[in-house]
Amino acid sequence: MPSAGTVSRPSTSTSSEPCWARTGSSFQARRSSWRGLGGLRPAPWSGRSLSRCTNQKLCPECVCAAHLTSFRLLNRRRNAGLSQDSAKRLRFVPGVIFVDEGAAFGKSLEERSKTLAEVKPILQATGLPWHVVALEEVFSLPPSVLRCSAQEPAGSEGAYKAAVDSFLQQQHVLGAGGGPGPTQGKEQPPQPRLDPQSLASPPAAAQPEALSQLFCSVRTLTAKEELLQTLRTHLILHMARAHGYSKVMTGDSCTRLAIKLMTNLALGRGAFLAWDTGFSDERHGDVVVVRPMRDHTLKEVAFYNRLFSVPSVFTPAVDTKAPEKASIHRLMEAFILRLQTQFPSTVSTVYRTSEKLVKAPRDGPAAGDSSPCCLLCMCALDVDAADSATAFGAQTSRLSQMQSPTPLTETRTPPGPCCSPGVGRVQGCGQGACRREDPQACIEEQLCYSCRMNMKDLVSACPPAPGQAWGRGKAVPSRGCWQILWPLDTGLCCSPHWTPCRRTSWPRPSSAHRGTEAPTAVACGAGASGLVPTAAFSLGPGSCRRSGTV
Amino acid sequence: MPAPPCASCHASRAALRRPRSGQALCGACFCAAFEAEVLHTVLAGRLLPPGAVVAVGASGGKDSTVLAHVLRALTPRLGISLQLVAVDEGIGGYRDAALAAVRRQAARWELPLTVVAYEDLFGGWTMDAVARSTAGSGRSRSCCTFCGVLRRRALEEGARRVGATHIVTGHNADDMAETVLMNFLRGDAGRLARGGGLGSPGEGGALPRCRPLQFASQKEVVLYAHFRRLDYFSEECVYAPEAFRGHARDLLKRLEAARPSAVLDLVHSAERLALAPAARTPRPGACSRCGALASRALCQACALLDGLNRGRPRLAIGKGRRGLDEEAMPGTPGDPARAPTSKAVPTF
Numbered sequence: 001m002p003s004a005g006t007v008s009r010p011s012t013s014t015s016s017e018p019c020w021a022r023t024g025s026s027f028q029a030r031r032s033s034w035r036g037l038g039g040l041r042p043a044p045w046s047g048r049s050l051s052r053c054t055n056q057k058l059c060p061e062c063v064c065a066a067h068l069t070s071f072r073l074l075n076r077r078r079n080a081g082l083s084q085d086s087a088k089r090l091r092f093v094p095g096v097i098f099v100d101e102g103a104a105f106g107k108s109l110e111e112r113s114k115t116l117a118e119v120k121p122i123l124q125a126t127g128l129p130w131h132v133v134a135l136e137e138v139f140s141l142p143p144s145v146l147r148c149s150a151q152e153p154a155g156s157e158g159a160y161k162a163a164v165d166s167f168l169q170q171q172h173v174l175g176a177g178g179g180p181g182p183t184q185g186k187e188q189p190p191q192p193r194l195d196p197q198s199l200a201s202p203p204a205a206a207q208p209e210a211l212s213q214l215f216c217s218v219r220t221l222t223a224k225e226e227l228l229q230t231l232r233t234h235l236i237l238h239m240a241r242a243h244g245y246s247k248v249m250t251g252d253s254c255t256r257l258a259i260k261l262m263t264n265l266a267l268g269r270g271a272f273l274a275w276d277t278g279f280s281d282e283r284h285g286d287v288v289v290v291r292p293m294r295d296h297t298l299k300e301v302a303f304y305n306r307l308f309s310v311p312s313v314f315t316p317a318v319d320t321k322a323p324e325k326a327s328i329h330r331l332m333e334a335f336i337l338r339l340q341t342q343f344p345s346t347v348s349t350v351y352r353t354s355e356k357l358v359k360a361p362r363d364g365p366a367a368g369d370s371s372p373c374c375l376l377c378m379c380a381l382d383v384d385a386a387d388s389a390t391a392f393g394a395q396t397s398r399l400s401q402m403q404s405p406t407p408l409t410e411t412r413t414p415p416g417p418c419c420s421p422g423v424g425r426v427q428g429c430g431q432g433a434c435r436r437e438d439p440q441a442c443i444e445e446q447l448c449y450s451c452r453m454n455m456k457d458l459v460s461a462c463p464p465a466p467g468q469a470w471g472r473g474k475a476v477p478s479r480g481c482w483q484i485l486w487p488l489d490t491g492l493c494c495s496p497h498w499t500p501c502r503r504t505s506w507p508r509p510s511s512a513h514r515g516t517e518a519p520t521a522v523a524c525g526a527g528a529s530g531l532v533p534t535a536a537f538s539l540g541p542g543s544c545r546r547s548g549t550v
Numbered sequence: 551m552p553a554p555p556c557a558s559c560h561a562s563r564a565a566l567r568r569p570r571s572g573q574a575l576c577g578a579c580f581c582a583a584f585e586a587e588v589l590h591t592v593l594a595g596r597l598l599p600p601g602a603v604v605a606v607g608a609s610g611g612k613d614s615t616v617l618a619h620v621l622r623a624l625t626p627r628l629g630i631s632l633q634l635v636a637v638d639e640g641i642g643g644y645r646d647a648a649l650a651a652v653r654r655q656a657a658r659w660e661l662p663l664t665v666v667a668y669e670d671l672f673g674g675w676t677m678d679a680v681a682r683s684t685a686g687s688g689r690s691r692s693c694c695t696f697c698g699v700l701r702r703r704a705l706e707e708g709a710r711r712v713g714a715t716h717i718v719t720g721h722n723a724d725d726m727a728e729t730v731l732m733n734f735l736r737g738d739a740g741r742l743a744r745g746g747g748l749g750s751p752g753e754g755g756a757l758p759r760c761r762p763l764q765f766a767s768q769k770e771v772v773l774y775a776h777f778r779r780l781d782y783f784s785e786e787c788v789y790a791p792e793a794f795r796g797h798a799r800d801l802l803k804r805l806e807a808a809r810p811s812a813v814l815d816l817v818h819s820a821e822r823l824a825l826a827p828a829a830r831t832p833r834p835g836a837c838s839r840c841g842a843l844a845s846r847a848l849c850q851a852c853a854l855l856d857g858l859n860r861g862r863p864r865l866a867i868g869k870g871r872r873g874l875d876e877e878a879m880p881g882t883p884g885d886p887a888r889a890p891t892s893k894a895v896p897t898f
Contacts, residue, residue: 222809262734266805266812270730270819328808335801339735349737356739358826382822389595389748391723391818394587394765395570395811449818453811 094249095129097239099232103136103208104215105318118313125311131239135228136207138235215318221327223457224318226267226450230376233289240287248289252277255298255336257291258350263332268450271382274357283378297347374448382448392449558583565777569767569810577777584774588620588762592628595748597760598716600629605714605757607705608634608655608663610648610783613720615655616771617763619780621718622659635708635717637701638667640676644788651783658781666708668700672855675700681789683858693789696854703842703851709757716752721761724768724802727816730823731798743825746817755836756843767806767813 098119102112116132123130218224240248252260257277264276275281281289293301304310319327324334340346361371361380371380384390444452553563556576564574568583575583592598606621608614621632636652639645649665656663669676680696709717726745733741752758763771775782790796805812836842837849848856 220809262731265730265734265819266816268815268818270816271822271824273819274824325804325808328805328812331801331804331808335804339797346735350734353734353737353739353742356826358824360824361822382818387590387594389591389597390821391765391814393594394591395814450815453809453815 093128095131095243095245096123096126097131097133097236098123099235100132100134101228101232101317102315103134103211104228104231105316106212106215107316109208115313115315122311122313131243133235133239134208135231135235136211138231138238139207139210141234141238217459218457219459220457221319221322222267222329223454225327225329226454227458228318237284237287246287248287250289250291251293252291253293253296253298253301254351255340255347257294257354258347259329259333259336261350261354262336263329264450266328266332268453269377269379269448271361272377272379272448272450273354274359275379277354278357278359283373294351372446374451375443375446376451377448379448381446383452566773569769569806570814572810580770581774581777584766584770585620585623587765589624589627591748591765592624592762595760597748597762598628598630598718602630602716603633603712603714604630604716604718605633605635605705605709605712607717607719608636608652609720610636610651610655611720612771612775612780612782612784613722613725613763613768615651615720615780615782616775616778617718617720618655618659618661619778620774621762622661630716632661633709633712633714634661634663635705635712635714636663636665637704637708638665638669639697639701640668640678641788642678644785647785648783651781654781662712664708664712666704666711668704671704671707672700672851673859675855675858677789680858683861694795696858697789699850699854703849706757706842714757717757717759719759719761720763720771722763722766722768722771723813723817724799726761726764726820727802727813728795728798730816730820731801732795735798736794739825742820742823746820746823753843755841764817765814769806 100112100116102115107115112134119132123132215224215227218227236248240246261273261277264270264273269276275283277291277294279291279294281291305312319330322330324330336346336350361382373380384392387393387396444455447455553565554574556562556564556579557573558575558579562576562578565577566580567574568580598604604621606614606618608618618632618634621628621630625632634652634656636649638649652663652665655661667676677693677697681693684692684696705717705719729745730742732738733745748762748764749760750756750758766774774780802813802816805816809815835844837844837852838847839852840849842849842851844850844852846853
């Protein structure tokens with residue numbers, strides 16, 4: 001076993017230096033990711049961790065501890081760090097979240113429960129509160145996740161949280177088993193209460209099908225990955241809000257962020273690069289997404305996992321075994337990793353450039369609360385007037401479209417499989433198209449450039465038959481972000497339940513708000529029991545790197 | 551499988567599918583749409599005001615050929631007059647053939663053509679001489695660095711000679727996308743902050759420049775040239791394979807294959823990049839030697855020539871720039887063979 005001293009550490013950040021040896025990180029790596037790592041193949045892991053904090057201040061150790069598979073580290077931190085005498089005590093209590101995405105790519109329930117059975121012991125071993133949530137639960141998100149906080153003036157998170165709480169209570173009363181209650185008592189191993197419910201509850205039976213149908217209706221892998229990302233973010237944010245976490249930590253390493261940066265550049269998200277890859281991402285208002293691992297390279301993370309035998313679980317992902325040119329994500333990843341072997345400064349150069357990016361829009365006023373936000377990614381809209389002399393204008397101008405006798409929406413989505421792919425062709429959808437035309441344009445107006453591009457890859461699928469568990473009717477109000485996305489597919493936007501809401505502002509975390517939480521944090525830091533979770537969550541490292549090997 | 555009917559005229563078979571919209575169009579409809587879009591870009595971006603004398607940078611390649619052809623077709627509509635300006639970089643076996651193509655085009659369109667040569671402008675330096683001079687100086691010869699900077703200067707000079715008020719170049723969307731990818735890979739925040747627009751408005755005495763083809767992908771440019779049966783020169787420059795741009799170009803081709811709109815998406819990203827104020831370069835001043843626009847004491851062209859003349863061609867490239875100030879000897883007559891003064895002379 002190589003000694004830790006042989007590990008070279010290219011990125012020098014003195015503040016995080018002391019914690020390097022303990023930096024935990026797990027990340028899921030595809031085989032290609034390991035090509036540049038000298039044959040080392042630390043076990044990949046694909047959970048996402050959530051950490052909750054009782055203090056807003058993130059010291060480097062805590063930050064590292066929050067990372068996904070540093071379970072061992074979490075343990076150590078918890079034992080040594082949480083004790084009061086320790087100088088480096090952990091200032092917050094992290095929680096871990098695992099999003100089971102199996103349904104998105106058609107895994108059977110057996111396969112998924114097998115994965116969960118592997119994940120659970122690891123989660124339990126951390127001794128931290130943990131949550132397992134299935135991706136399809138995004139269908140049952142309360143609309144308040146997107147609506148209430150949008151319409152509330154800044155500073156009224158209380159009302160929003162009350163709304164969420166009442167929703168959760170209602171869920172418990174109904175026995176729907178939407179989300180797990182917050183795990184109480186941090187020192188006790190958390191009860192694995194969620195997974196049997198979430199996988200066996202009645203709505204869950206239809207939801208996985210709906211989810212995999214949705215992913216099947218996306219034509220390109222690029223759009224699939226973006227959709228998955230969007231859904232995962234919404235779900236994790238909801239979990240964070242529902243459980244009172246104020247931060248979500250993701251395990252993106254420097255290498256992953258460089259790849260993500262270039263990918264998003266190619267996806268037309270140039271305006272949001274600073275949001276998407278910066279250290280902190282406040283776009284969601286009350287819950288801040290932080291990326292504490294961004295100073296460490298993939299290689300360092302790999303070494304850590306190797307040296308400390310961090311446990312891991314393999315789960316395939318959307319792009320597992322996909323050819324390199326299947327998606328922009330894969331292409332960019334392969335390109336950066338390949339270039340990195342030729343020019344070892346590639347990643348750090350890209351990463352350093354990203355630090356010079358700012359969140360304010362380029363020429364306009366500072367990111368005002370008044371500018372409308374994209375419904376899906378929640379960034380300020382970056383589109384210009386349709387006829388302006390910009391890349392956007394060039395694609396939307398009447399000139400580009402004037403040749404076409406068909407309306408805009410039709411030219412963008414060439415008539416393809418309209419019902420479930422491969423079943424019903426064009427017939428039967430003419431009516432749907434006319435009906436959908438208006439709302440679709442209406443929705444598109446509220447999306448940013450990149451999300452519009454992704455929407456183009458979404459083949460219209462027929463709405464599910466009414467009466468299905470997640471179909472029209474009662475389920476509509478509780479569809480969460482599907483209120484927005486789903487109508488594109490189902491025509492639900494024509495239902496009176498759905499009104500496009502134009503989000504104008506998100507509540508920003510006010511200092512007063514923080515002030516109210518801080519005392520809780522201090523109190524919690526002292527005693528282990530009765531902690532009120534106030535801080536964070538985290539998404540998997542690199543938002544989920546997956547290994548392509550079996 | 552027969553091609554679908556043209557989505558515009560419904561009469562003939564479609565000849566291509568447009569990358570940006572997926573529309574299937576026939577050749578004639580595509581050319582009309584292409585010209586209309588260039589016109590729209592020029593009008594909406596207020597690039598060329600009526601009465602402007604426009605110098606078209608003509609290299610003989612597809613981009614400038616298409617640009618000149620489209621602008622010539624649009625001349626009555628825009629109320630501008632065109633001048634072709636070609637630059638002779640002095641690259642043996644490559645440039646002569648390209649210039650011959652430019653001359654044929656000028657004769658066909660009956661447009662006035664001016665050729666400016668590096669050799670005349672830059673004290674006898676041709677690209678071949680530069681390449682020889684930089685050959686022993688490290689991993690790559692940086693030919694494109696020299697050539698790009700000097701060509702820009704030469705084009706400006708040529709445009710002034712013909713009394714032009716505006717310069718247009720044939721950069722297309724692929725060029726812009728490659729540039730933004732490359733600037734990210736090189737970490738060039740200054741260029742990222744400046745880039746993205748349709749051109750520069752012409753501050754500090756420089757002529758306004760613009761790129762009317764910025765939203766046309768390379769594929770469409772080539773197809774337009776094909777349908778209009780334009781005669782252009784399509785060899786790659788003999789020094790090009792050494793350039794870093796090759797990596798970005800390669801990547802872009804793959805991205806485009808994965809998602810046809812990726813090129814325009816990248817252009818959109820470039821338009822929208824927001825960089826910290828510190829990354830933006832200070833307001834440019836004037837070069838102390840030639841008076842051209844410069845962000846430092848010497849403009850880049852003068853700095854490169856200075857390095858060449860002192861026998862240290864890499865002086866003004868990258869980190870070598872540091873040596874520029876300490877050993878600057880303005881006014882020293884150029885001697886390409888001169889040994890660097892800082893080098894210790896071994897004694898025996």
